[in-house]
Amino acid sequence: MRALLRRLWFYLVAAFAAITLNFFIPRMVPGSALQNFLAKMNTASLTPSQLQALEAQYGGGHQGLVAQYLTYLGNLFHGNLGMSTSLSTPVSTVLGNDLPWTIGLVGSATVIAFLVGTLIGVLAGWRRSGLLDSLLPAATFFQAVPYFILASLLMLTLGFYGGMFPTGGAYDTGRFATVTPGWNGPFMANVIDHAALPAATVALASIAGWIIGMRNMMITTMDEDYVLVAAAKGLPRWRVVAVAARNALLPSISNFALSISLVVTGSIVTEIVFNYAGVGREIFNAAQAADYPVMQGILLVVTFTVLGANLLADIVYVALDPRARKVA
Amino acid sequence: MTQTQTLNPSKATTGREVVLEIRGLDVDYGFGPDAVRAVSGADLTLHRGEVLGLAGESGSGKSTLAYALTRLLRAPGVITGGEVLFHSRPQGADAGPVETVDILAADAKELGRMRWSELAVVFQSAMHALNPVARIDAQLTDVLKAHRRHMSPAERRERAVELLRMVGISADRLRSYPHELSGGMRQRVMIAMSLALEPQVVIMDEPTTALDVVTQREILEELMLLRERLGFAVVFITHDLSLLLELADSIAVMYAGRIVERASAAELFRAPRHPYSLGLKGSFPSLHGERVRMEGIPGAPPSLKSMPSGCAFHPRCKFAVDRCKVDLPPLATPAMDRIDGLPDVSAPTPTQRVSSCWLHDGQQAAPDALALPFPTPVHLPDQVATAPNGDTASGADRVPSSTTVTHPTLGSTS
């Protein structure tokens, strides 16, 4: 428990750093932030109140930097992320609608990729010369290609030309839609159908990392004496593999932190390709409309999501490694 | 558990029945053209209840030999010849039919059954030999679960408690993780684990090298007591010859993958016949303060890839003659020991001593240092102490200890 509390401190610092960075990003860009925005904003329909809100958020010149920062912190503390300039709704409302979709998509894809990749990695590491090993370079293909290309590839082959899965959206909408959003069977099936390709993209792109990481850790772990002891003790084969896999899993979990942010950003790009109803589409639309409050809100929320995922990984790690529990 | 073994450690009764037989064992690392020979034609005989020491510098092949005979040697180790026979006697039976297992011909299932239940291993570092993420009780009971199907969970737990108590650890440590135990305790757990199924042979690969000298002493003492009580035979691997001289009944000295001398501990201690044994012995202080100059062996052991011709030891041997560079000396009884005046029957000489050295082929007189008579009229000490040796880091800071292991053999002959 004390180990976790110690880590919690890091997360507080990290969250604070992310908030501060979010404040400074628009101010680090050359020129006046507000003027940059106004110049790029292709909408003339900015109401005076919106302009005022923007001035408050990006420094219209009335306030000093410190005062702006404090105002920003105060707003944030109240869950106020500003107003969307293109949608005229609070950013928090916009994100509240998007976030569940993104978390559902990334979460399920990551869990699937982690489980399947770890399993394949265990087998590949255990049977060094197996067929699985020769598949490794193929797996790297998915890792080396940008998400949006992989996503387009899947969309074109399985979706557009293959016709097996829908090519866009999170569920059927429009006039011909037969499903009604809600917790009902047909709608859930429709959602899963729509999520299949984006989730497959995210899973395929990240699975190679899990496979290779787990395989290499298995090979390293199998050189440990305790695995040889397990074999010498006459334990059933699967128990010996389990001893090695259980230990090899630990570094794999701590590597989670190395990759999760890449996976999340990748899946946001994937959402854009599939026009999925999540944060990705929102940030793309916001970028098109130069809707800075939304963009920055998404930045902040995504960072927090990544930090949350890391915290979760930390908790799992502490639960799995008795040695981590002791370190105070 | 029934305890059948007599507590009488007299070699005359326990030393005769063979339990493990190794004939001409060859072990390679790698396969095909890249292969290097790591062990050549090793012959060893382990008698029931006996402690057989395997000594040599690191890289001499002693561990390779020990792991190969259990078929636990890791890739790229390959056994390329020889025989390993395990003469198993059903537990609790003093006499009766002996079942022989050909270990090199056994399949995974057969090995899985007989390993640990009849032939257990204690690894060098308990730190690495215990699964860091499993509790002690789980690691003690899983072996029971695998081999003793009939035991109930409660019985297994009881046995685990019993095992821990046997090595002097209280039952409340059952739920500990390895990292919560001290180094000595971990090695004790490892020993308890090896004895879980009451094996007939335990192979110990430098079991105390990683420990400090006091703990080392304590554990060895306990180990010898347990051995007397349970009657298992031990193959004890170490680079520390002086330790073996105390513990072992017989000793095989290995160099560059070959056994270069095999003799009883007393013989090897009093009168080594191979220059390498002499050098190895000289690397450690004399056991009872004889004024012998401490000298290591000059040079380093050869790499497996570039073995010297002839006797592999000749580049480092101060007695080397021309023949040593050309011909490999056979492992044979030294000429001077071949005379009819064989060692006394009461002396602990289960097998005839052998040495692989041209100096003992009878063609010339062996150098004095290698030709000490045995048995000697000299009084043998029953109290022995070890002192610094320069071999490894772990042994470097050893100091003479007041607690000594009284060796039954040496003790009985004094």
Next chain:
Amino acid sequence: MSPVLRPRRRSGGSGSRPRWLRSPKVAAGSLILLFFVLLAVFGPMAAPHSPEWQASTLDNVPHPPSSQFWLGTDVQQHDLFSQLLAGGRDTLLIAFVGGLVATALSVVVGVSAGFLGGKADEVLSILTNIFLALPGLLILMVVMKMMPDGDTGNPLLIGAVIALSAWAWGARVLRAQTLALRNQDYVDSARVVGEGRVRIILFEILPNLLPILASSFIFTVIYGIGAYASLAWLGLINPTNASWGTMLNTAQQFSATTSGTWWWYGPPALCIAFVGIALALLNFGIDEIVNPRMRSTRRGLRSKGPRFQLGLTPVVRAEEGTRP
């Protein structure tokens, strides 16, 4: 294997190839990469037309590849082959600049954290972990959108910004390795002898970090290519900078993927993919050379060698073993 990789005359023989080229993965990766580097350097000069050149301003139907336009044309009648040749330069330049800057940053932060230890390590580690958690590509999206148009065309600036979001990965790995090296005997002895910190880092530690450096550099370049291509594809890079990503952006705007004009989006996507694959192969190969234990042992498939299994040392009698 290929005319490019002729064995050097003076040593001759097939076994004289340098070690790193003996790995087929490294060889294939370097070849592909070399091809694209040459393309990036000479492509724009070799292109028959400039990227902005239009064959006609009246026609608005994309034409499939022909003898005149090897890769066809897009809606605005740009010669896609010329665009493809010109489009590699910025992508590779930005990725390499990003890789270099990120690697330099990661060395500075990672090695100092690992070597100095204590409070410095703690602060630098927290910094590294924070940057690891930041969604780099999203920050780039926001920053690029905020930048004045002129700046989003500056390859060096974009490379540096990409590096800022990519150095943490390498720093974390380098820190761990430095920490391990710091406690090695030879580093200790150098310290005892009284060598200065900088000297120890430069001459004792850095050489041992080279494989990790190489791998982290390659990783960052892959990331940079992906990031730049994604940004361009999203339309956040000044569209006058011809690159594979901007080609994909225009293709996307005109729904090329769903109208069957494969010659429009296919080649640039393939180029991006191949550069990525080449780098991944290189990384894979380097990894195998540095950690031989991780190499795939295909022995069991190729030769009749023994099958190794944990706890079952193979027994191959000499009679059977030596004779094939």
